[in-house]
Amino acid sequence: MTRPAPVRKPRARSQARIDSILDAARTLLAAEGVGSLSIYSVAERAQIPPSSVYHFFASVPALLEGLTADVHAAFRACLQLPIDHDALRDWRDLSRLVEQRMLEIYDQDAAARQLILAQHGLTEVTQADRQHDLELGDLMHKLFDRHFELPRLPDDVDVFALAMELGDRVYARSVQQHGQITPRMAEEGMRVFDAYIGLYLPPYLPKRVLQGLCEKS
Numbered sequence: 486m487t488r489p490a491p492v493r494k495p496r497a498r499s500q501a502r503i504d505s506i507l508d509a510a511r512t513l514l515a516a517e518g519v520g521s522l523s524i525y526s527v528a529e530r531a532q533i534p535p536s537s538v539y540h541f542f543a544s545v546p547a548l549l550e551g552l553t554a555d556v557h558a559a560f561r562a563c564l565q566l567p568i569d570h571d572a573l574r575d576w577r578d579l580s581r582l583v584e585q586r587m588l589e590i591y592d593q594d595a596a597a598r599q600l601i602l603a604q605h606g607l608t609e610v611t612q613a614d615r616q617h618d619l620e621l622g623d624l625m626h627k628l629f630d631r632h633f634e635l636p637r638l639p640d641d642v643d644v645f646a647l648a649m650e651l652g653d654r655v656y657a658r659s660v661q662q663h664g665q666i667t668p669r670m671a672e673e674g675m676r677v678f679d680a681y682i683g684l685y686l687p688p689y690l691p692k693r694v695l696q697g698l699c700e701k702s
Contacts, residue, residue, distance in 0.1 A: 503541050505531045507555055510548055515595035519549070519603065546609040549600065553610055556597045557617035559590050564624050568632070576633050576690050577679055583625065584652065584675045591656065591666055598665070602657040615650070622646025633690040644685050652678040 509531035513522055522545055528535040542548040563586040573579050591597055601614055622645035629635060629645070638644050652674040659670035666674070 499541075502533070502537065503551075505533065506538055506541060506548070507552055510552055511555075511594075511596040514549075514552065514599050519599055522549070524548070549610045550613045552596060553600050553613045553617065556590075556594065556600060557614075557621065559594070559597075560587060560617075560621055561624060563587060563590060564621070564628055568628075570632055570692070570695050573632055573692065575688070576629060576682075576686055579629060579632055580679050580682060581675060583628070584678055587649075588656075588666060588671050588674075598660050602653060602660040602666075618646045618649055619643055622649060625649070631693065631695075633692055635686065635690065638685055644682065648678045648681040651681055 506527060510522065510527045513526055513530055524538050524542070524545060525535050527548065528538045531538070538548070542551060564583065566586065568579070568582065591602070600610060622643045625645040626635075626638070655670055655674035655677050656666045659666045659674075663670075
């Protein structure tokens with residue numbers, strides 16, 4: 486029986502070219518929006534032949550999917566940053582911390598706002614975003630479970646992923662109306678996130694005793 490060939494990571498030179506293409510697309514997307522993006526404009530911005538862009542991204546939707554993955558990598562990284570366990574009074578403190586970190590990404594990355602919060606009508610990008618949301622929801626579930634003793638959550642609903650999607654709808658309305666997430670709408674989005682999570686988590690959850698803290702005491 487023939488085994489499938491292993492998936493290989495791009496070589497350093499290829500990865501550098503991919504990064505250059507994504508950086509160019511990110512800059513154009515932030516400045517001009519999704520509608521004006523093309524393989525040729527990205528190639529011109531990156532100062533490479535269009536054929537080089539096509540080599541890695543066969544179409545604009547494929548390029549935007551790559552950017553969406555890049556944005557979600559930043560979201561995943563923010564979930565992995567250190568958290569002061571002692572400073573958490575209840576699960577809402579953790580919720581607020583996580584949402585604020587994600588809001589900082591939106592605030593600093595106009596391309597993230599264009600891809601995830603703006604109305605662009607690209608099914609491929611929307612589907613990629615939802616798939617990444619499921620992965621983020623799983624990471625967030627594990628993060629909450631690391632700090633608090635969670636009750637059993639339903640198997641047929643991705644609670645944390647859906648909470649993020651609901652919060653993003655509030656942020657999206659702000660971007661559509663104001664071009665940014667205003668402080669008022671940022672607060673509303675966090676309230677929506679907490680309200681949905683609160684349907685499944687009681688107001689008080691016992692905090693876990695983390696091994697690292699036990700070793701220090």
